[in-house]
Amino acid sequence: xxxxxxxxxxxxxxxxYLKEGKRLDGRKAEEYRELxxxxxxxxxxxxxxxxxxxxxxxLAGVHLALAVPYPDSPDSGTFMTSAExxxxxxxxFDIGRxxxxxxxxxxxxxxxxxxxxxxxxxKLCIKEGEKVYQxxxxxxxxxxxxxxxxxxGLAALIALGRARxxxxxxxxxxxxxxxxxxxxxxxxxxxxxxxxxxxxxNVIVADVGHEEEAISKFRLTVAxxxxxxxxxxxxxxxxxxxxxxxxxxxTILKLAESKWAEMFPKVKEYVxx
Amino acid sequence: xxxxxxxxxxxxxxVATGNEFLPGDGAYRDGQDVVAGRYGILDIQExxxxxxxxxxxxxPRRGNTIIGTIVDITFNGWLIDFGGAQNAFLPVAxxxxxxxxxxxxxFLDFGETVVVKVWDVKARGIxxxxxxxxxxxxxxxxxxxxxxxxxxxxxxxxxxMIKLIQGATGCEITVGQNGKVWISGKDGDSEIATxxxxxxxxxxxxxxxxxxxxxxxxxxxxxxxxxIEIIAExxxxxxxx
Amino acid sequence: MxxxxxTKREDGRAFTDVRSMKANVGIVPSADGSASFETGKxxxxxxVRGPRTLHPQHMQNAxxxxxxxxxxxxxxxxxxxxRPGPNRRSEEIxxxxxxxxxxxxxxxxxxxxVVDVFVQIPQADAGTRVAGINAAALALAHAGIPMKEMVSAxxxxxxxxxxxxxxxxxxxxxxxxGEGSTDIPVVVTSRTKEIALLQLDGKISVxxxxxxxxxxxxxxxxxxxxxxxxxxxxxxxxxx
Numbered sequence: 002x003x004x005x006x007x008x009x010x011x012x013x014x015x016x017x018y019l020k021e022g023k024r025l026d027g028r029k030a031e032e033y034r035e036l037x038x039x040x041x042x043x044x045x046x047x048x049x050x051x052x053x054x055x056x057x058x059x060l061a062g063v064h065l066a067l068a069v070p071y072p073d074s075p076d077s078g079t080f081m082t083s084a085e086x087x088x089x090x091x092x093x094f095d096i097g098r099x100x101x102x103x104x105x106x107x108x109x110x111x112x113x114x115x116x117x118x119x120x121x122x123x124k125l126c127i128k129e130g131e132k133v134y135q136x137x138x139x140x141x142x143x144x145x146x147x148x149x150x151x152x153x154g155l156a157a158l159i160a161l162g163r164a165r166x167x168x169x170x171x172x173x174x175x176x177x178x179x180x181x182x183x184x185x186x187x188x189x190x191x192x193x194x195x196x197x198x199x200x201x202x203n204v205i206v207a208d209v210g211h212e213e214e215a216i217s218k219f220r221l222t223v224a225x226x227x228x229x230x231x232x233x234x235x236x237x238x239x240x241x242x243x244x245x246x247x248x249x250x251x252t253i254l255k256l257a258e259s260k261w262a263e264m265f266p267k268v269k270e271y272v273x274x
Numbered sequence: 275x276x277x278x279x280x281x282x283x284x285x286x287x288x289v290a291t292g293n294e295f296l297p298g299d300g301a302y303r304d305g306q307d308v309v310a311g312r313y314g315i316l317d318i319q320e321x322x323x324x325x326x327x328x329x330x331x332x333x334p335r336r337g338n339t340i341i342g343t344i345v346d347i348t349f350n351g352w353l354i355d356f357g358g359a360q361n362a363f364l365p366v367a368x369x370x371x372x373x374x375x376x377x378x379x380x381f382l383d384f385g386e387t388v389v390v391k392v393w394d395v396k397a398r399g400i401x402x403x404x405x406x407x408x409x410x411x412x413x414x415x416x417x418x419x420x421x422x423x424x425x426x427x428x429x430x431x432x433x434x435m436i437k438l439i440q441g442a443t444g445c446e447i448t449v450g451q452n453g454k455v456w457i458s459g460k461d462g463d464s465e466i467a468t469x470x471x472x473x474x475x476x477x478x479x480x481x482x483x484x485x486x487x488x489x490x491x492x493x494x495x496x497x498x499x500x501x502i503e504i505i506a507e508x509x510x511x512x513x514x515x
Numbered sequence: 516m517x518x519x520x521x522t523k524r525e526d527g528r529a530f531t532d533v534r535s536m537k538a539n540v541g542i543v544p545s546a547d548g549s550a551s552f553e554t555g556k557x558x559x560x561x562x563v564r565g566p567r568t569l570h571p572q573h574m575q576n577a578x579x580x581x582x583x584x585x586x587x588x589x590x591x592x593x594x595x596x597x598r599p600g601p602n603r604r605s606e607e608i609x610x611x612x613x614x615x616x617x618x619x620x621x622x623x624x625x626x627x628x629v630v631d632v633f634v635q636i637p638q639a640d641a642g643t644r645v646a647g648i649n650a651a652a653l654a655l656a657h658a659g660i661p662m663k664e665m666v667s668a669x670x671x672x673x674x675x676x677x678x679x680x681x682x683x684x685x686x687x688x689x690x691x692x693g694e695g696s697t698d699i700p701v702v703v704t705s706r707t708k709e710i711a712l713l714q715l716d717g718k719i720s721v722x723x724x725x726x727x728x729x730x731x732x733x734x735x736x737x738x739x740x741x742x743x744x745x746x747x748x749x750x751x752x753x754x755x
Contacts, residue, residue, distance in 0.1 A: 006355045008343040009385035014416040023462055025416065025469065043638035044556070046591035056544045060637060062591025083590070085599045089562040089633040091545060096585065096631070139590035139599065141635070143560075144543045178594070284746045285619070285656055286664025286706035302663070309706065311621070311663060313656040313746055329749075330659025331547040331566065333625075359567045359628050397577060397626040423659070 012216045016202030026210060031256055033208040033264070038159060038271050047164035047179050052156035054208060056146035058090075061138060061156035063164035065185070067176060068135035070126065078125025078133045082111035083140070084153060090142035105240075106150060107140070109195075110157050113224045113236045114138070117191045120161065124186035127169065134167070136185070147211040150222055154195045155268065161187065162272035193226030193235040194268050196260055198253045200243060205252045207260060218243030223257040225265075232261040279318040283310040283325055290323050300325030332358055332422035332452045334400045338392040339409075341417065341450030343385060347378050354388065356452045357419070360399040364390060368403035370410070387412045389448055389456070415446070415458030418469050420476035422453035427484060428475050435475070438488060442497035443468045467495050519676025520693045525685060526555075533669065533681040533734050538649070538745035540657045548658025550745065552650035555683060556640035561650035563658035566628035580622030584613040586634040586647055593639050608644045609634075615648055615668070615702040615712035621661040630660060641687035642670040645700050648712070653742055657749075665705035667738035668712065671727040673697040673719050678727055680734045694718060701731035705739050708732060 015025060022030055034055030042049035042060055049062035068079055084107035088094045094102075114120065125134040138160060140153045165179040199209045199217035206213055209220075224236035239245065245253075276290040283289055289301065290308040297303045300312045301323050310316070314327040334340065334356075342356030351365040364382075366373050373381050382388065388411050390402035404410050420428065429436055429449055436447050445459035445468040455472055459465040471491060475484065489499050524530065534555030543549035548563035569575045586609040588597050601609075612634065622630060632654065634647035645668035652666045670682050675693030679686060682698060690696045697717025704711055710728070719727070 006343050006345055007385075008387040008417060010387050010412065010414060011417050012385075014414075018462060021462060023466075025466070027466055027470075043558075043589070043591045045594050045638060045640075046596075049591045049637070058543075060589065060591075062589065064591055064596040066596060083599055087633065087635070088564070088585075088631065089543065089546070089560075089635060092564060092567075137590065137596050139596070141589050141599075141637075144545050146545065176594075282747045282749075284665060284743050285662035286704070288706075300661070309663075312659055312661050314659065327659035329541070329548065329657050333566075359565070359625070 007212055007215050011212065015213060015216065016204075019202050019204040019206065024206070024210075025212070030204050031207045031260065033260075036155075036267070036271075040163065047167065047185065048160045050156060050160050050163065051143075052152055052159060054148060054152050055210070056144055057148055057152045058143040059149065059152045059156045060141045060143060061153070061160040063160045063185075064137040064139070065125075065134045065164075065167045065176065066137065067127070067169075067174070068133055070130060070133040074122075075130035076126045076133075077122040078120070079135045080111070080115055080120060080122070080138075081135065082107045082114065082138045082157065084110070084142070085140065086142045086145070086149070091145035093145070094142075105238075106153055109150065109222060109236070109238050110138070110140070110154050113154065113193065113195060114157065114161070117193050117224075117226060117235050118188055119158075119191055119193075121186035121188055136161075136164075145211060147209045147214045148197060150197045150220075151195060151208065154224075155271075158192070158194060158268070158272050161185070163274065189273060191226055191235075192269060192272060193224045193233075194265070195222050195224035195236065196257055196264075197222040198256060200245075200249060205249060205256060207256065217241065219245060221245065221253055223253065225257060225261045227265065232258050232265075276318060276323070277316060279316050281316055282314070282328070283316045284313055285310055289316055289325075290318075294321050296322050298322045298324030300327065327423050329421060329423055332356075334358055334362070334392050334395055334452070336392055336395055338451040339389060339449075340392060340402070340452040341387065341389050341412070341448065341454035341456055342452070343387050344382050345384070347382075347384070349375065352378070352382050354390065354402065356450070357454065358400070358452060362390070362392070362400045362402045364388070364402050364404065368393075368401075368405055370405055382411060387417070387456070389450065412448070412456055415456050416465065416469070418455040418457060418472050420453045420455055420472065422451060424476040425449055425451050425453060428455060428472055430485070435485070435488065438485070438492070438499060439468060439471050442492045442495075442499050443471070447472075467497070470495075519674075521674040521677045521690070524679070526683070528681075530677055530679045531730055531733070533737050534683065536738065536741045538653060538741050540653055540745050540749045546654075546658075548654040548656070548660070550650045550653030550657055552646050552653065552742075554642055554646050554649075554681060556638055557642050557646045558636065558638045559643065559646035559650040560635050560637065561647065561654040562633045562635075563630060563651075563654045563660065564633075565630035565658075566622065566625040566660075567631075569627060569629040575627040577626050578623065580625035580628040580630055582613055582617050582620055582622060582630050582632065584609045584616065584632045584634065584651065586612055586636075586644065588636040588639060588643065592636045592643075608647075611712055611714065612644065612648055612651065615666060616651055616655065618709075618711040619652075619662050619664050619666055619704060620655060621663060624661065630655075630658070639684075641682050641684040642700070644668075645670050645702070648702055649738055649742060653745060656746055663704075664707065665739060665742060666702050666711050667705060667735040667742060668700065668702040669731050669734040669738055671699050671701060671731045671734070673717065673723060673727065678723060678730060680730050699724075699727055699731070701728065701735070703732050703735040 702712035
């Protein structure tokens with residue numbers, strides 16, 4: 002009753018094509034779909050962008066609000082990521098409470114941004130122990146044609162990269178719109194982005210379409226940042242029930258390094274535009 | 275008054291006025307007027323006025339040929355996912371040979387693909403059969419999902435479009451009216467070319483000149499189109515009912 | 516009109532003018548039907564999935580399919596972030612939208628099924644429910660759902676003593692002077708010109724109310740033009 006039942010013959014065909022280094026849409030195993038980025042989805046927030054890989058589309062927006070800091074870090078802003086894999090985007094997503102897929106997606110992206118220190122939280126403190134900015138990243142899936150993880154992850158980074166600083170009215174203690182010129186404080190040097198690789202048949206595949214995603218044995222998301230021109234791993238998440246052999250790991254890491262070298266300049270350009 | 279056929283009409287649009295016109299599928303009468311009851315292309319045959327959908331979900335009809343996948347096996351038949359509102363049921367009595375109750379899975383297993391005929395559409399689901407010639411299990415090849423409303427264009431008048439593609443790429447093609455197109459070729463290149471052509475037809479509602487466009491595409495891909503006679507298309511027509 | 520304190524609109528529109536509108540059909544490839552509708556800075560997208568089997572089974576109706584609408588604002592659509600998920604306001608708007616659309620949709624051919632309409636607002640500047648309904652009507656048509664006619668929606672109202680069409684956020688929720696602001700979302704059917712949704716929030720005389728309804732009907736003709744244009748010139752349609 003869903004489009005996600007993949008017939009055996011389709012699975013066999015996808016796998017046999019991959020043995021010859023081909024995919025049904027004509028791409029090579031490690032090739033990403035065309036990336037599309039659009040700004041200005043909502044001018045009521047600090048930023049809001051639309052990001053597409055092929056037909057997979059995600060909106061991401063950033064909001065800043067006033068908050069009380071956590072007692073253990075009284076001089077730091079706070080941060081939260083939420084994701085809605087809305088039933089609008091796929092027949093697979095349910096109506097109602099966010100499912101485990103939304104929660105995992107939001108948590109993986111949240112950790113990646115938080116742990117890398119990409120947002121300079123100290124600069125988001127207004128008054129120590131009393132008032133800080135809380136940064137919200139909200140992700141809404143519009144159309145799922147596979148690899149929402151990478152599309153959403155990139156959308157979150159681009160939205161943060163373009164997020165404007167709020168204008169704080171101290172007297173009335175409220176935010177009055179966003180600055181035209183000032184962006185939120187980011188540690189540009191620690192930017193890292195994630196790439197998800199799936200094992201489909203016997204081949205490691207990048208940027209899966211939804212059929213490949215449905216039949217893959219496992220996925221491994223690798224986030225990498227720049228360490229003096231050399232990629233450095235900043236976060237990982239393995240998904241699905243399959244296990245990773247040493248050879249697979251070797252292949253994925255090599256692929257991740259070469260894809261990172263190819264894509265990082267482009268990602269940087271989009272994020273810090 | 276009657277509007278010119280083969281144009282896009284919207285719900286609520288008056289497409290003909292006068293008692294001589296008969297509202298068919300997708301149209302309804304209101305006083306003197308015949309009104310479009312859905313979005314699609316206006317089709318006028320004599321005094322019969324109907325609106326043929328160009329988008330939206332697939333609705334099975336008796337006699338349709340559909341392609342689907344076995345998703346469940348019961349004590350007396352198979353449940354088939356074909357991308358519709360409900361699964362289709364294939365009773366054990368509707369396959370071409372006698373099957374023992376405990377052999378169901380050996381005959382058709384989970385995940386296998388079949389081409390079947392719709393023989394009954396009920397409120398709770400549809401029943402299908404594979405007793406006739408040309409129906410049964412499909413092996414190998416691949417499925418290309420398209421919008422079911424584009425199927426008549428992929429088939430072409432009396433199958434002319436399929437013949438054109440098959441003649442050029444050498445791929446076998448079976449079209450399910452539920453928007454599942456099965457293709458199988460000798461090599462990957464011919465299959466990918468066939469897939470691209472079918473997707474081109476499905477993604478473009480070209481109201482006229484489709485055959486010429488496909489011929490051009492085939493030539494650009496380096497295939498030959500000779501030896502096939504193309505019948506002048508009338509793409510509004512369902513090819514087979 | 517014109518005796519009150521509200522004599523000029525900030526964006527230069529005449530009081531009976533709608534904001535600039537834009538509509539697009541077929542924006543979400545995996546859906547059965549989809550559309551976007553923009554009025555000024557208010558943007559709405561609508562996605563239709565179905566007819567499909569309704570679960571749980573006891574909610575099914577053996578005589579007809581059911582239309583189910585879910586309206587929501589994206590967290591970043593307004594200045595104060597909205598928590599994702601349903602709230603009281605979105606649930607009410609979902610229901611009135613469902614009624615408005617059900618008045619023209621005919622699902623008797625699809626018993627035991629549901630047609631889901633998802634309306635989402637990426638950017639809000641008042642009038643989100645009417646923009647959502649305009650997008651939803653387009654998405655339902657695009658999904659090939661049987662419909663007797665289209666519906667078009669507009670917000671009308673009264674700012675102090677002045678009757679206006681298509682209120683923006685300032686007029687809808689910032690303006691409080693004089694007699695304040697009255698907001699009246701209206702949905703009009705495209706052929707029979709009847710009212711499929713009506714809500715009112717404010718203070719207005721019976722005569723003024725009658726006038727605003729006439730203004731709404733005129734404005735809905737403009738909305739309908741934009742909707743028909745989007746359907747007839749769907750990007751994938753190429754007539755040569």
